[in-house]
Amino acid sequence: MAQYTQVELLTLHGPVFRRVSTAPPRPATDDEIPIIDLSTIDGDFEARKNIASKIKSAAENIGFFYIKNHGIENELIERALESAQAFFGQTNEQKGQAHDRYRGVGSTQINKKETKDRKETFFVPYNAAYDPTVANPATTSHDEKYLHSGNDSFWEGTDHIPAFKKTTIEFWQHRLTLARKMIRIFALALDMPENYFDEVITRPGADGLYIHYPGLPEIVPVDTETDVGIGSHTDIQCITLLWQDMSGGLQVLSANDEWLDARPIPGTLVVNIGDFLQRLSNNRFKSTVHRVYNRQSTSRYSMPFFLGFNPDSVCQVVPSCIDDEHPALYEPITCGKWHRDRMALAQGKLSWQESDYKSS
Ligand SMILES: O=C(O)CCC(=O)C(=O)O
Numbered sequence: 001m002a003q004y005t006q007v008e009l010l011t012l013h014g015p016v017f018r019r020v021s022t023a024p025p026r027p028a029t030d031d032e033i034p035i036i037d038l039s040t041i042d043g044d045f046e047a048r049k050n051i052a053s054k055i056k057s058a059a060e061n062i063g064f065f066y067i068k069n070h071g072i073e074n075e076l077i078e079r080a081l082e083s084a085q086a087f088f089g090q091t092n093e094q095k096g097q098a099h100d101r102y103r104g105v106g107s108t109q110i111n112k113k114e115t116k117d118r119k120e121t122f123f124v125p126y127n128a129a130y131d132p133t134v135a136n137p138a139t140t141s142h143d144e145k146y147l148h149s150g151n152d153s154f155w156e157g158t159d160h161i162p163a164f165k166k167t168t169i170e171f172w173q174h175r176l177t178l179a180r181k182m183i184r185i186f187a188l189a190l191d192m193p194e195n196y197f198d199e200v201i202t203r204p205g206a207d208g209l210y211i212h213y214p215g216l217p218e219i220v221p222v223d224t225e226t227d228v229g230i231g232s233h234t235d236i237q238c239i240t241l242l243w244q245d246m247s248g249g250l251q252v253l254s255a256n257d258e259w260l261d262a263r264p265i266p267g268t269l270v271v272n273i274g275d276f277l278q279r280l281s282n283n284r285f286k287s288t289v290h291r292v293y294n295r296q297s298t299s300r301y302s303m304p305f306f307l308g309f310n311p312d313s314v315c316q317v318v319p320s321c322i323d324d325e326h327p328a329l330y331e332p333i334t335c336g337k338w339h340r341d342r343m344a345l346a347q348g349k350l351s352w353q354e355s356d357y358k359s360s
């Protein structure tokens, strides 16, 4: 008989409980987490519709899939990985110099019912000055100023790492370009015109991260305070593009309440849907619970990229996801407010009762 436990997630509607099998994670089959080939993404419309139909089915089922032939050169990924390793290889004091972009091991706890996260992170938020599609980066709205800090001084603390800034920005730019192409495919997958979301991704939330999960001997003895790499959670914004090294450890909660290993596959990125896109799709596309364990002796590195929509654009449930049987479940809202409130909730600065999201 299968045994179950529960995962508790903090959401803006209050806590949500998910049943989870206590069985160890098992490998996902190719049907469960499919590999989708993007080699024709720049081809004709029929080819893009074909990709969209595969993404639609993955998005409606598990909310996770791999992409291959995604157009980001392996050479660039290797350089980015070297930059991440050089950054995390510094002393804590040196890492602290990139202070507002660096979070140390155990400084976050994404799931309050699990342990602190045994990972360290460096992140780069959206900056119009690096966005290849923005002609005049100087003009920013209030919300953009909040999310997209133009304060670039943190790079100074990384000056001594050769090409760190250049490589990090280059990798961020390529992922932004790919994420925008993916959002056009997602519009098709939602049975909308391809350009449906174009106006809300002109200056989007776009956070590029380097993550290091230290190996176990680096924390002696085994530290029960920081057992999980990153606790069970869902991503906040629209889509996540994730590069992971060959360590393994990323686990995805299936619709049957089982943990599945999203095993590393060379040449691929993992794509998953976040809560904001789930909301806009009236829950048709799934924002799926996932977590990372790194219980081996060696480091695990990953590089996620989180795409939201423009923080000040009001977005409503996509019309194709509403009909008589499926009325809109959610009010229009900006991705900026959604993101800010979710981050505040995660940091304990907002309790769900205070928020505007309480269901009546
Ligand atoms: O490191 C990974 O593989 C996943 C990280 C993740 O889920 C996150 O940062 O939201």
Ligand SMILES: [Fe+2]
Binding pocket: 233, 234, 235, 290
């Ligand atoms: Fe995540």
